[in-house]
Amino acid sequence: FESIRLFSSITIFSKSSGFGKCGVAVIRVSGENTNKALKALTNFDNFKPRFATLKQIKDPETNILIDNGLILYFKSPKSFTGEDCCEFQVHGGPAVITAILNALSKVDGLRPALPGEFTKRAFYNGKMDLTEVEGLADLIHAETEYQRRQALIQADGHLSNLYKKWRTQLIRNIAHIEAFIDFSEDENIEDDVLEVMEKDLHCLEKEIKQYLVDGRKGERLRDGVKMAIVGETNVGKSSLMNVIVQRDISIVTNIEGTTRDIVESHYDIGGYPVVIADTAGLRESKDIVESEGILRAKKYASNADFILILIDGEKMEKLLKDFEKENVEKYIKEYKNRLGLDDGFRECKQMLTIINKIDLVSCRNKEILKSCNFLGISCTKAINIQEALEEIKENLQNLCGNPTSESPLLSQARHRHYLQNCLKSIQDFLSNFDQSNEQDFAILVQSLRNAVRCIGHLTGEVRTDDILDVIFKDFCIGK
Ligand code: GDP
Ligand code: ZN
Incomplete structure (x- = not known):
């Protein structure tokens, strides 16, 4: 609680809208001197909370008019931070913004906000818990539709509701067992109190255990699905990359890796975030030898969540002549083995096999492929590209899930860590309880109690500065 006092004695301000020129900019103020700041800049300090008021905004020292803007005022505790707050909505030119920030800095007891400081105050004032703070950070950073959905669910408190429910359940059982310790001779204590408690904890143990078997969907959605397009040289990996990039997919960023020659590109495929490494030939030189290509394929595949195996239909036809279910399946199995994707590997990875250069495959053979449920595409003749994308999306949905507020998934390794410890503590208790x-x-x-503490770490009721530093460092100034 010391931190709260320390916080509220200083009022902070910052621009909260985006970078560069924009139509309207938002400048935010939070702290007990908010009214003082309003009085200094607008000569008025009786704003109706949650109403927009148009005012002339002037520099408090020179009295020069800076802009006409809308003022939004929020009275503590009904504000984002829980403190008195206001927002100046002004014209978005850089000179207007600079002049207003300058004017605010002239008011006593005000200073520019640090990154994430508004949210930090909201957290310390009990407006949000740590998982909500993380959700908010994710929402600001969300690049695809499903990332946005998951982040919003978390920011809205659905994840913390679940964790708090478990925490309450634990605390209730602790209370029961403590009552038993203190008053076991008392006849007001029901005989079956221990039995009920044990049953309840077994249920909780099962629930948390099941929750953790989530295939890491939420984490993957947050971090992006690592996808590798693998196949022998000349099957059309680069061509496929080129055609899918021209579809309803956008490159979000290109990140040069530190390892030599590796480029990771971030894509939005149907609302799912996908990270594709350069096996797809983004920077693949034409002269790398086959063996190195395969070596690379193995390496990428072993790091990937999702492997798209591309096969050259023309080459396959040259070798097999007439396709039959058996020889096609055998060919593909051997092909995968050549790429290092053997049985053991296959079990733990999501894979999709696609036959390229279908334009060069005979009608008869095409029908056989279809009957074996293999999708044939042509990158150069643009055949079945949309179908390929649909299959890719299906795989992405399997990997990331479909976030809903009813069943929010954990989204970070940090959550998993504490929940695993929580689970272990409950299991320790249960396994010893029988024999005690x-x-x-x-x-x-x-x-x-240890299990409760683990959940406290999760939601931020138990505060450790290093965790808070890591979480708030992801925030930008003004949030
Ligand atoms: P990579 O080595 O796997 O990346 O293969 P590329 O994308 O560089 O393609 C190798 C060659 O196959 C190029 O000459 C492409 O034009 C050709 N190619 C790619 N896709 C198709 C296709 O669907 N049909 C035909 N006929 N040729 C293709
Ligand atoms: Zn290539």
């Missing part, structure tokens, strides 16, 4: 006698209960209950 009443004298040991006081010691045993420590495990449950």
Whole structure:
């Protein structure tokens, strides 16, 4: 609580809207001197909370008019930070913004905000818990539709509701066992209190355990699906990349890796974030030897969540002549093995096999491929490209899920870490509980307290500065 006092004695301000020139810019102020700042800049300090008021904004020292703008005022505690707050909505030119920030800095008790400081105040004032703060950070950074959905669900508190529900359940059971320790001779204590408690904790244990078996969907959605397009040289990997990039997919960023010659590109495919490494030939030189190509394919595939295996239909036809279900399947199996994608590997990866250069395959053979459920495409003749994208999207949905507020998924390794520890503590308790006698209960209950503490770390009720620093460093100034 020291931090709250420390915070509110200083009022902070900053631009909260985006960079560069824009129609309207938002400048935010938060803290107990908000009214003082308003009085200094608008000569008025009786703003109706949550109403927009048009005012002349002047420099408090020179009295020069800076702009006409809308003022939004929020009274503590009904504001984002929980403190008195206001927003100046002004014309978005850089000179207007600079002049207003300058004017605010002339008011006593005001200083520019640090990155994430508004949100930090909201957190310390109990307006949001840590998972909501993380959700908000993710929302600001969300690049694709499903990332946005997941972040909003988390920012809206659906994840913390779930964690808080578990925490309450734990605390209730601790209370029961403590009541039993203190008053076991008392006849007001029901006989079956221990039995009920044990049952309840078994249910909780099961629920958390199941929750953790989520295939890392939420984390993958947050971080992006690592996808590799693999196949022998000349099957059309680069061509496929080129055609899919021209479709309803956008490159979000290109990040040069530190390892030599590796480029990772970020794509939005049907609302899912996808990271594709350069096996697809983004920077693949034409003269790399086959073996190196395959070596690379293996390396990428082993790091990938999703592997798209591309096969050259023309080459396959040259070798097999007439396709039959059996020889096609055998060919593909051997092909995968050549790429290092053997059985053991296949089990743990999501894979999709596509036959390219279908334009060079005979009608008869095309029908056989279809009957074996293999999609044939042509990158150069633009055949079945949309179908290929649909299949890719299906795979992405399997990998990332479809976030809903009813079943929010954990989105970060940090959550997993604490929940695993929480689960372990509950299991410790349960496995020892059977063999213990009443004298040991006081010691045993420590495990449950530990489980509560783990959830406290998750939601931020137990605060550690290093965690907070990591989380708030992701925020920009003005948020
Ligand atoms: P990569 O080595 O796997 O990246 O293969 P490329 O994308 O560089 O393609 C190798 C060659 O196959 C190029 O000459 C492409 O024009 C050709 N190619 C790619 N896709 C098709 C296709 O669908 N049909 C035909 N006929 N040729 C293709
Ligand atoms: Zn290539």
